[in-house]
Amino acid sequence: MMDVGRHPNITLYSYSEVDALTGFVGNFHITIRRKARYVVESECTACNDCVEVCPVVVPDEYQQGFSSRKAIYIPFPQAVPSAYVLNMEECLGNNPIACGKCAEACEKKCIDYDMQDELINIEVGVVIVATGMEVYDPTELDEFGYTRHENVVTSMEFERLICAGGPTEGHFLRPTDRETPKTIGFIQCVGSRSENRGNPYCSNICCMNTVKDTLLLRDHYPDIEAKVFYIDIRAFGKGFEDLYKRSREGGVKYIRGIPGEIEENPETKNLLLTVENTTTGQLEKHELQMVVLSLGLVPRHDGDLLKRFLTLSNTVDGFLMECHPKLKPVDAPTRGVFFAGCVEAPKDIKDSVTQAGAAAARASILLNAGKVKVEAITSRIIEEKCNYCGICARVCPYHAIMEPDRKAKKAPVVIQAACAGCGTCAAECPQDAIEMRHYRDEQYLAQIEALMAERPHEHIVTFACNWCSYPGGDDAGTARLQYPTSCRLIRTMCSGRVDEDFVMHAFRLGAPIVLVSGCHFSDCHYIDAVQWTQKRVERMWNKLERLGIRPERLQLDWISAADGQKFARVMRELEEMLKTVTMEEIKHTMEVLSNGKAEKKATAAKKAKVKKKTPTKKAKVE
Amino acid sequence: MPEAKFKCLRCGHEYTGSYTPGTPQELTCPKCRSNSVRRLPEKKPAQKD
Numbered sequence: 001m002m003d004v005g006r007h008p009n010i011t012l013y014s015y016s017e018v019d020a021l022t023g024f025v026g027n028f029h030i031t032i033r034r035k036a037r038y039v040v041e042s043e044c045t046a047c048n049d050c051v052e053v054c055p056v057v058v059p060d061e062y063q064q065g066f067s068s069r070k071a072i073y074i075p076f077p078q079a080v081p082s083a084y085v086l087n088m089e090e091c092l093g094n095n096p097i098a099c100g101k102c103a104e105a106c107e108k109k110c111i112d113y114d115m116q117d118e119l120i121n122i123e124v125g126v127v128i129v130a131t132g133m134e135v136y137d138p139t140e141l142d143e144f145g146y147t148r149h150e151n152v153v154t155s156m157e158f159e160r161l162i163c164a165g166g167p168t169e170g171h172f173l174r175p176t177d178r179e180t181p182k183t184i185g186f187i188q189c190v191g192s193r194s195e196n197r198g199n200p201y202c203s204n205i206c207c208m209n210t211v212k213d214t215l216l217l218r219d220h221y222p223d224i225e226a227k228v229f230y231i232d233i234r235a236f237g238k239g240f241e242d243l244y245k246r247s248r249e250g251g252v253k254y255i256r257g258i259p260g261e262i263e264e265n266p267e268t269k270n271l272l273l274t275v276e277n278t279t280t281g282q283l284e285k286h287e288l289q290m291v292v293l294s295l296g297l298v299p300r301h302d303g304d305l306l307k308r309f310l311t312l313s314n315t316v317d318g319f320l321m322e323c324h325p326k327l328k329p330v331d332a333p334t335r336g337v338f339f340a341g342c343v344e345a346p347k348d349i350k351d352s353v354t355q356a357g358a359a360a361a362r363a364s365i366l367l368n369a370g371k372v373k374v375e376a377i378t379s380r381i382i383e384e385k386c387n388y389c390g391i392c393a394r395v396c397p398y399h400a401i402m403e404p405d406r407k408a409k410k411a412p413v414v415i416q417a418a419c420a421g422c423g424t425c426a427a428e429c430p431q432d433a434i435e436m437r438h439y440r441d442e443q444y445l446a447q448i449e450a451l452m453a454e455r456p457h458e459h460i461v462t463f464a465c466n467w468c469s470y471p472g473g474d475d476a477g478t479a480r481l482q483y484p485t486s487c488r489l490i491r492t493m494c495s496g497r498v499d500e501d502f503v504m505h506a507f508r509l510g511a512p513i514v515l516v517s518g519c520h521f522s523d524c525h526y527i528d529a530v531q532w533t534q535k536r537v538e539r540m541w542n543k544l545e546r547l548g549i550r551p552e553r554l555q556l557d558w559i560s561a562a563d564g565q566k567f568a569r570v571m572r573e574l575e576e577m578l579k580t581v582t583m584e585e586i587k588h589t590m591e592v593l594s595n596g597k598a599e600k601k602a603t604a605a606k607k608a609k610v611k612k613k614t615p616t617k618k619a620k621v622e
Numbered sequence: 623m624p625e626a627k628f629k630c631l632r633c634g635h636e637y638t639g640s641y642t643p644g645t646p647q648e649l650t651c652p653k654c655r656s657n658s659v660r661r662l663p664e665k666k667p668a669q670k671d
């Protein structure tokens with residue numbers, strides 16, 4: 001942190017927040033709110049005179065409330081810059097000044113009660129998101145009595161109690177009697193690996209944090225008897241198994257089972273744990289003087305704003321989703337944005353540092369190049385066809401399309417550097433006024449025609465996305481899984497590219513079944529483009545029904561790249577469905593879709609609905 | 623969250639479930655695990671848009 005503060009190429013904005021963030025790779029505009037600290041940091045020498053006279057005493061958040069601080073304080077000893085900050089909400093009064101003692105005491109006259117928040121605008125080429133995580137709040141797990149029993153503490157609180165810089169200066173004392181406990185228990189997976197309460201995922205760091213804590217206790221207080229209650233210990237990192245072994249050999253008892261209840265002895269304040277030891281199958285009672293809840297990690301509660309700013313999405317666990325879990329683990333799906341640390345997933349210090357190094361390296365590649373190479377698969381607006389409805393700008397997962405100006409008859413503009421080429425805009429455009437370079441509508445229609453050229457009634461036309469379902473088919477092939485030969489694949493970059501015209505064209509040419517397949521919602525490589533696929537398929541089901549065509553003939557499936565099993569299963573199921581589609585049915589469909597009248601009627605009904613829903617379209621001059 | 627009727631277009635299974643209006647969700651048929659699950663229109667099935 002000190003090095004960062006001193007580095008000539010790093011500007012550190014402490015006590016600041018991002019107010020706004022717009023733009024795209026190479027051209028991000030950031031508005032930073034530098035909050036008023038009411039202390040001129042360049043003048044402050046951290047002499048402590050102001051703190052001594054400040055009459056306001058409040059719990060110290062950094063020490064987990066075990067000690068107090070003043071209204072003017074340094075957040076933690078290693079804070080950079082080493083300057084005080086005055087919390088105006090706690091201060092006895094600024095307007096009018098009711099106290100003013102700190103200003104009187106400050107020889108250098110650093111206190112400025114009139115300081116205001118400052119807005120700073122900066123332009124940057126790339127952004128690294130390293131906003132971290134939070135720890136799980138265990139109050140909902142009533143059985144552990146965290147809010148009732150003082151001697152039940154969290155792993156964060158334990159950290160402060162055992163730290164030399166903590167409220168007890170490293171003397172490990174239990175809260176109720178300020179004596180060093182003789183017995184202590186650690187409960188693992190608090191808020192993790194639970195389907196009902198807390199979170200279903202493993203928080204990655206808690207096992208080794210507890211192993212480390214037990215070793216610390218062994219070193220400083222060899223007489224303390226420590227017990228660890230666990231589901232299973234995950235010691236998978238380099239040297240971790242050795243630490244776990246040392247902990248066990250040092251006498252720490254590891255008991256496989258999570259206590260169902262903690263009761264407190266009102267006199268001794270000792271804690272009675274009831275636990276089913278799943279190794280022996282016995283119900284056990286353990287009396288301990290102190291219990292530490294090993295908390296899991298959760299995404300930051302205020303992460304949504306950042307997601308909106310940078311058009312990021314999250315995986316089901318709430319942490320930010322990377323561009324590709326294996327090949328681009330530090331890149332965000334938005335070009336020019338990178339991740340470091342727990343904002344992406346729970347990880348320990350070593351992994352965080354590794355990822356931070358990788359993110360910095362990835363960022364410097366772009367910065368040094370000074371320009372961005374864009375794959376020639378981006379979208380292009382065909383201005384003559386555009387009616388300025390603006391749907392493309394609204395559906396773009398990357399906000400890469402600038403809204404059209406209806407009055408000025410100015411078509412939307414695609415920011416080529418920000419476009420990822422998913423094709424959602426092209427598929428959603430009601431005017432077919434968007435063309436995807438190298439994945440043009442004509443190319444897809446030609447592929448469909450080629451597939452349908454011979455015995456169309458025997459083929460299942462399958463649209464498969466480049467990232468998940470197409471590799472899912474590959475996976476089925478590599479694993480030598482058997483699936484019917486009726487499957488005919490057409491690869492799209494994203495399932496969001498599958499235009500209604502493609503599906504109807506396949507039916508028009510005699511396809512008995514059409515399958516649209518893509519990534520699972522949580523794996524979508526184009527942020528949330530897959531949601532538009534779902535919406536569009538639902539619209540198509542309605543349309544088919546209006547036309548008297550069985551909606552069942554249009555199928556939808558989310559298949560991940562590693563799920564060859566599912567790919568093969570879906571194909572076998574569709575082969576069975578194919579047998580239920582009669583030649584008469586296919587002929588009827590071909591007729592309905594070929595004469596155009598019925599389809600036009602159905603489409604007109606749909607478009608009327610779209611118009612109603614799109615207020616900007618009402619003013620359209622046709 | 624409001625409830626709606628869903629129909630699996632693979633196996634035909636119909637069931638009632640909750641959904642978030644305006645936010646498409648990944649739907650999976652509880653019976654056959656297919657994602658071809660359609661939320662049935664609330665009032666009239668199909669004809670009217």
Ligand SMILES: [Zn+2]
Pocket residue numbers: 630631632633634635651652653654655656
């Ligand atoms: Zn089903």
